[in-house]
Amino acid sequence: MGSKRGRSVIAAIFIFLAMSCLNFISSTQVGTSDGDSDEMSDSDTFCISDQYIMQSYFTTQSSLNESEFRSFLLLQQCPENIPYEDVPAVAMLQHRDITGEGSHRHLLTSIKLRPFHSESQLRELVIVERLPLGVFADPFELQSLQQRRAFRDVSVFGDTDLEQPSFRSNRSVVEIHFEINETGEISVKLPLHARYQPIGESGYSRVEFGEPDVFLCSPNQDHEQRRCLVLSIGRSKTETRSVVWEIPAGIRSHTEYVSVITFVAAVLSALSILVASVLSSKVESCKNTKEL
Template structure:
């Protein structure tokens, strides 16, 4: 009996120490996660954030984008950080316009900052694209401070042969801190479906607050604060563009009609050429 009692006491002591160790480990992990919850920052020397990404990546990968910025672009110690509270809220987001040319409207409320600019990264879904020449024209008219398109910029490719593209917009922060951006978008040719429409859904944009360039070892760099990144779906409401597409059940009818129209066109051209040659021969005969 005494041996069994001793074994039970030993087991109870062992369980007590095990629970204590697990508690200390979980406390340490919570402390580390609290430290990670601080605002994330990174430093870049390129003109655009996406320019740094696409120098090493051939296509956009949403899961790798955040890690690429925060792990590969850590800020040097001599670039000062600004410990200021940041208040940014996505107020409104919608698709406006008609037809295959629309505008993606985004309204953001941001606390005013001096010597800073807001960088908006729109990771466009498959099926839509932004015209770089049109955006450059808007930049020249001071709609944006700076703008550029990365990724698949081939405007002629249909949706099923294209890759995603990214638009990076730089906006000067005004005194009120309220910013509205209207991004012109165009629909690509959609694949054939069952209901005649292709559903394209937009996620939330990535938002960064970037300072002016700071000289670091002969190279200009600037610190960017991550306001929002990595959300594939908008938290306000879904922003959807239903783009017209061909209906699969109509392909046979379209093929038959196209074939008949091509045959009739060829016959009409042949008849017209024969009649024209006869008229010319009659004129020559009369002259003789």
């Protein structure tokens, strides 16, 4: 009798553990499939009606969010896939660096496209740079570069208020269009400017650039949707080497000294102006007395 009970208990425990394992496996698979369905991967296609990809995005969104941008691309997917011969193998991010000095720098990016069908309609490379907080691109400067044919087209979206300091501004994004040449090599030199940084402890504000989003699109034609292919969805940080710009900022411990010096300078300036006005009035009165 006791042995039968023991066997029944062991069998019940075994069945319970088996059911728990099955539930865990099924829930894991569901979670994985749901996560995959929300991600935009390389070689996916989407269609837009606007001239710029980010122009379509900002018609429904007021701020830049990476997950929302990926969800937006998923909603714009084309009904038909691009023919296999029109799909290039990989867009290779070869070089990425920050050059220059002071508060004006250049973000250098070199991309190499592997060969694909010469008659493909996807002849325009689109680079979307999501700029971090504390950095902005001047739209007028970029338009000047476009007029000099540094690239085919360019536009800035998001926060374009150039006067706002870093702690009051939002992120902005630059979309650059290039015509693909025969070699498939694209090099862009994006001019950037630093905003006024918040006060810190180290005296520097660290701004880190992630990888850009890279797309291959058909030319922009009136009243026709543009078909685009995802070559690379950028990440928050580069896989090879982080691109960092350390921008000078005020040191918190120095604020008291700066306040005292500013106050003393303001008082001395006011006294000097007062003394100068008194002396000038005395000189004028002396001149008037002599003339009489």
